[in-house]
Amino acid sequence: MTHYIYLVRHGEHQDAEHGLADGPLSPRGRRQAALLADRMSGVPFDAVWHSPLERASQTAHAVADRMPSVNPEPSALLFDCVPTGMTPETPAAFEPFFGGVTDAEIEAGRAQMGDAVSEFLVRRPGEVHELLITHNFVIAWFVREVLQAPEWRWMTLNQAHCGLTVIAQKQGRPWTLVSHNDMAHLPVELRTGLPEAYPV
Numbered sequence: 001m002t003h004y005i006y007l008v009r010h011g012e013h014q015d016a017e018h019g020l021a022d023g024p025l026s027p028r029g030r031r032q033a034a035l036l037a038d039r040m041s042g043v044p045f046d047a048v049w050h051s052p053l054e055r056a057s058q059t060a061h062a063v064a065d066r067m068p069s070v071n072p073e074p075s076a077l078l079f080d081c082v083p084t085g086m087t088p089e090t091p092a093a094f095e096p097f098f099g100g101v102t103d104a105e106i107e108a109g110r111a112q113m114g115d116a117v118s119e120f121l122v123r124r125p126g127e128v129h130e131l132l133i134t135h136n137f138v139i140a141w142f143v144r145e146v147l148q149a150p151e152w153r154w155m156t157l158n159q160a161h162c163g164l165t166v167i168a169q170k171q172g173r174p175w176t177l178v179s180h181n182d183m184a185h186l187p188v189e190l191r192t193g194l195p196e197a198y199p200v
């Protein structure tokens with residue numbers, strides 16, 4: 001019996017190129033979400049959770065619309081956030097990023113990620129499949145947590161729009177990383193959202 005959590009970053013949103021924080025999915029984002037829905041259509045989901053932001057909600061509904069028995073629900077624990085601040089271990093290369101982040105945002109992000117781990121990374125009885133549609137940094141934090149990597153390491157983990165990351169726990173065993181940022185369902189022109197173009 002295995003508990004699977006499928007972590008998916010939302011599709012590209014319409015206003016991303018104008019620097020707006022949220023908005024509906026772009027035409028490319030809608031295609032990403034449809035292909036994700038095709039990919040996931042055979043999974044017997046017990047639950048679909050999504051960040052309350054529009055881009056995540058629309059992505060979740062694109063998947064769930066194909067599964068009449070699944071009702072996607074928003075969770076504030078999956079909201080976009082900055083999980084930690086600059087620490088003595090954080091490489092100096094990341095310093096500019098934190099220039100635009102307040103202490104209050106970091107404190108809130110850390111608390112949110114602590115609560116999210118307590119809520120989702122728990123053993124549930126039986127075979128369980130849960131889909132979480134959320135944001136780049138949130139997925140990075142979950143992966144870091146599963147690997148028990150140093151805190152700052154979330155900054156080195158990036159996921160493409162509608163890339164698929166799977167973590168799983170078998171009865172009595174630790175959480176494992178099954179796959180990271182799997183983009184097999186996305187043609188090259190739809191592999192967006194990574195900091196640099198994927199070289200292969």
Ligand SMILES: O=C(O)[C@@H](CO)OP(=O)(O)O
Binds near residue numbers: 138
């Ligand atoms: O702004 C970003 O780069 C990330 C951070 O998590 O968010 P999103 O996945 O919503 O694009």
